[in-house]
Amino acid sequence: MGKIFYIMGKSASGKDRIYSILSKDESLGLKRLVLYTTRPIRAGEENGREYYFTDENKLEEFRKTNRLIESRAYHTVHGIWTYFTADDGQINPQGTDYLGIGTLESYRKMKEYYGEETVCPIYIQVEDGERLQRALIREKQQENPRYAEMCRRFLADQEDFSEENILAAGIRIRFENDDLDNCVRNIIKYIKSVT
């Protein structure tokens, strides 16, 4: 049985960067699990790489056909953005290992759907001040920086990823992303230890 390695962490903790490095590592051979979102595509993103950028109609289609594994709606300053995982045929954890990104809540639903032994959490953490600084630098590089949304996410993460919620989700191991290379090395070691 293959594993689904599931990356989680607060905003700007480095999930996308780490995901990108791990997905390219041939020695791991992880297949990318691409989620769906209704949020607008950001500069530098590509449809089908970070996410499938889609709309509410597609979400409803998956819901009606019972193929919606999990969905979460964020009430952003730009309207409601929904992120979701759908059983669209891309996941067949028989021998293949997958790599995905999600939240604590979606991790819980993934465990319900695929079984606890299949879904392995990779929780990334960064000191708050450093993380906010990285978020701001990243936002400034956008064509239309969304500073209010950045702040909203920073505050929302404090609750969503409270210590209580992290422990309740059953997350026991955490990977510190102060130095990216070192963090990735530790994650690779972990992945190889469970596959």
Ligand SMILES: Nc1ncnc2c1ncn2[C@@H]1O[C@H](COP(=O)(O)OP(=O)(O)OP(=O)(O)O)[C@@H](O)[C@H]1O
């Ligand atoms: N170890 C590191 N040192 C310095 N900068 C980093 C490090 N890791 C990631 N970054 C940078 O921090 C920013 C946030 O990283 P990234 O976009 O990967 O975070 P994320 O967790 O995917 O965020 P979000 O959930 O908001 O999309 C990026 O500009 C990234 O290049």
